[in-house]
Amino acid sequence: MESIFLFLDENLLLIYLLIFTIILGFELISNVPTILHTPLMSGANAISGVVIIGAILLIRNADPTDYLTLSLGALGVVLGMINVVGGFAVTNRMLKMFNKKKK
Amino acid sequence: MLITTVNITYLLGAVAFAIGLRQMSTPATARKGNLLATIGMSVAILATLFLPIEGADNNYIWIMGAMILGGIIGYISAIKIEMTAMPQMVSVFNGLGGACAVVLAYTELSHVSIGRIAASQAQLLILLLTLLIGAVAFTGSMLAYGKLQGLVDDRKVTLPSHNLINVVILAFLLGLATFIFLSGTQPGLVWISTLLAVSLLYGLSFVAPIGGADMPVVISLLNAFTGLSAAAAGLIYDNNIMMVGGILVGSAGIILTVVMCRAMNRSLANVLIGGFGENNKKKKEKGEKQVAKEITCADLAVQLYYSSTVMVVPGYGLAVAQAQKVVKRMDNLLSANGVDVTYAIHPVAGRMPGHMNVLLAEADVPYPKLLDMEDANEAMANTDMVIVIGANDVVNPAAYDDPASPVYGMPVINVWEAKNVVVLKRSMNPGYAGIQNQLFFHHKTRMLFGDAKNTLEELNDEIKTLEG
Known part of the structure; x- marks a missing residue:
């Protein structure tokens, strides 16, 4: 338990970041028109693929002979990459249709 | 010098995420917003490749191979998918993001368990949370996909008093995580694997009783979960853009979930535990032909x-x-x-x-x-x-x-x-x-x-x- 208090004390700035980012997220999304709910969800989903960075770091830090870690890391990168690339591409496809109808 | 460049790039990437989300919530700028977020993600990934790590072996071949493979799969599925199946696709993408967090947390936890790396109590807690949340997001999204695709019938996967069963599984899950957390900073791999298995099971069980019509709300919520697990993973790697991006998606996803529920004039609790099925069946039989x-x-x-x-x-x-x-x-x-x-x-x-x-x-x-x-x-x-x-x-x-x-x-x-x-x-x-x-x-x-x-x-x- 003590180590948790220590962690909180040492990372006060981090906790500020956490809380203000949460508030920012709430503020960014309020007042979204219904037609944008699906593309927005899809776009946010693509951003959550940022977890891929962790997988890249995992591989970079791995021992070149540690094939288990390398394979798991590579699996993580593949999964994250599908999330990121697929997510942004699908969002773009949805939004492209909204542009078309304005013409 | 290089480290400063990387840090500034991360900062710009995080700003791009925030402004991109903002623009995506207005019809006129939505497409620009998506493009901006894409650029933010691309530079963040690039910066991660160049981030100087002392004594690291880098293994770039593995990274490039995996990135190309994942990129191609993701792009082709996004382009080929029918417009009508879009919601399912988003659910699958979201599930895979959750799976990525699971792979990370599990790998790191297995390293911790054999003592290859040491983790503080706080880091252990964060790893356990990443594993748990990511696993629920993964299997939950996959079941949501199955329901939307018509592969899974609501009634067949819902057990009697399913909500009670969910409470029991959740209680067991949280108890198990607490037990692992309290049993020292070098937990056994068996316990970690059990936690993973129960988390995966809970994801399925959590989504099972929710009616197909409510899947959008569920996907939005699971999307927030994936964001939170990404943020938690960011804490482990001490990586700011993972934290900011993850938390942004987490809070934006939760507010979007609430907005969707409001559009249906229902509360989130009602969607999650309401379970349409049961009481209606009786009524239907009662009614005259x-x-x-x-x-x-x-x-x-x-x-x-x-x-x-x-x-x-x-x-x-x-x-x-x-x-x-x-x-x-x-x-x-x-x-x-x-x-x-x-x-x-x-x-x-x-x-x-x-x-x-x-x-x-x-x-x-x-x-x-x-x-x-x-x-x-x-x-x-x-x-x-x-x-x-x-x-x-x-x-x-x-x-x-x-x-x-x-x-x-x-x-x-x-x-x-x-x-x-x-x-x-x-x-x-x-x-x-x-x-x-x-x-x-x-x-x-x-x-x-x-x-x-x-x-x-x-x-x-x-x-x-x-x-x-």
Whole structure:
């Protein structure tokens, strides 16, 4: 338990970041028109693929002979990459249709 | 020098995420916002490749290979997927993001368990949370995909007192995580694997009793979960953009979930534990047998041809039948003969809010023809003919007059106020919410059974013969 208090004390700035980012997220999304709910969800989903960075770091830090870690890391990168690339591409496809109808 | 560049790039990437999300919530700038977020992600990934790590072996070959493979799979699935299956696709992408977090947390935890790396108590807690949340997001999203794709039947995966079972699994899960957390900073791999297995199971069990019609809300919530697990993983790697990006998606996802629930006039708790199925089954059996009146394509064609205003109310059936382009052709035929055709879009018609707008936009239906629910209800009394295509719960009069109905109080499109109503439907089976619809037995209503696309094509042929 003590180590948790220590962690909180040492990372006060981090906790500020956490809380203000949460508030920012709430503020960014309020007042979204219904037609944008699906593309927005899809776009946010693509951003959550940022977890891929962790997988890249995992591989970079791995021992070149540690094939288990390398394979798991590579699996993580593949999964994250599908999330990121697929997510942004699908969002773009949805939004492209909204542009078309304005013409 | 390099480290500063990387840090500044991360900062810019995080700002791009925030501004991108902001722009994505306004129609005029939405596409720009998505592009901005894409650029933010690309530079963040690039910066991670160049981030100096002392004594690291880098293994770039592995990274590049995996990135190319994942990129190709992701791009092709995003391009190939039918517009109608978009919601499922988002769910799959989201699940894979969760799976990525699971792989990370599990690998790091296994390293901790054999003592290869040391973790503080706080780091251990964060790793356990990443594993747990990511696993729930993964299996939950996959089941949501299965339900939307029609691979999984709601009733078959729901056990008696399923909500109670969920509480028990969740309690066990949290107890197990607490036990691992308290049992020192070098937990056994067996315990970690058990935690993973139970988390995966809970994800399935959590989504199982929730009706297919509520999947958009669930996907949005699971999306927030994936964001949170990414943020937690960011804490482990001490990586700011993972933290900021993850938390942004987490909080934005939760608020979006709440907004969606509000559009259905229900609370999140009601969606999650409401479980449509059970009590309705009893009611349906109790009700006396009613007969719906049918209409033929030829008759409907004549009625449409001589109407002056026609309103189309699309639902998920339109998406399933891929009928949006046929509808547009009917619209063209009728419009050419002086019929005023509009479309009434219920906020939650289809499987996701905005689903119908996307589909109709794909078929080149002009924007001014789409009416939102309020405008549609105002125009209803002056509408000669309403065609309901594969919609059910969003046109259910029980929302007004049956307090026992699960849709009671939900805003619906009052199609029965129009002069005539025709419902295109595959069969008399109740809608996704699993409840019967009195509209089908209303004196103004006629039913036209069959696959929406075939029916509409037949209808178009009939209209053409009238033009002579």
